[in-house]
Amino acid sequence: MIKTVVPSNDGGKFNLWIDGTAYASNVGNGGTTGAVALNVGTYTIGETAGSDTSLADYITPVIGGDCDSSGHVTLNPGDNKTCIITNTKRGAIVIYKRTVGGDGTFSFTGKGTDFPTSLSIATSGGLGSQTYTPAPGSYTVNETVPPGWDFTSLNCSA
Numbered sequence: 001m002i003k004t005v006v007p008s009n010d011g012g013k014f015n016l017w018i019d020g021t022a023y024a025s026n027v028g029n030g031g032t033t034g035a036v037a038l039n040v041g042t043y044t045i046g047e048t049a050g051s052d053t054s055l056a057d058y059i060t061p062v063i064g065g066d067c068d069s070s071g072h073v074t075l076n077p078g079d080n081k082t083c084i085i086t087n088t089k090r091g092a093i094v095i096y097k098r099t100v101g102g103d104g105t106f107s108f109t110g111k112g113t114d115f116p117t118s119l120s121i122a123t124s125g126g127l128g129s130q131t132y133t134p135a136p137g138s139y140t141v142n143e144t145v146p147p148g149w150d151f152t153s154l155n156c157s158a
Contacts, residue, residue: 001036001045002065004086005029012058012087013050019043026050038075045071045083058087059114059135090133095141097121097128099149106146112139 001016005028013026016033023033027050045067049055066081067073073081093115097106105122114134121128145151 001033002082002084003027003029003031003047004084006086006088010089012053012089014053014085014087015048015050016085017046017048022048035080040075040077042072042074045073045085047085047087055087057133058089062086062088088136091136093132093134093139093141095119095121095130095132097123097143099123099126100152104146104149106149107144109142109144110139111141113137115139 001018001023003014003016003024005012008029011028013028014031015022016024016027016031018033018036018038023036024031045063047061063069063071063083063085065084067083071083071085073083075081095108099106103123103126105120106128108119108121110116110119110132112134114137115132119130121130143151
């Protein structure tokens, strides 16, 4: 079994399992169980988070190679099979709201995979923010300017 992490320089660590038994601990990108001698039969591969890693920081792992997408692989006599588990790190979108002349609660609409369609940010002392960690992709956020407020600027950076 081979572990792949996106981006490749991500420091996540994972424990690699076959039928509930750990065959490698705290492996990062390119880590492997090495060759594992198993009897003929069907097996299920999987993973758990290793040291200082949270699976919530990654999108649902993609399993491939000789395994099906559920992590199942069948070995026949003489088979040598390789399964690959790929974890992709979630990004972060931080929406900052700055007000001049008072505080309030401001409504936004969002669009994109794994991202809320509506959200609000309350300001205190003229500042407020919300952080989201969606899967990699394209996202749109628009503010609905409430009565009594004027929209003055928008800054977006990557």
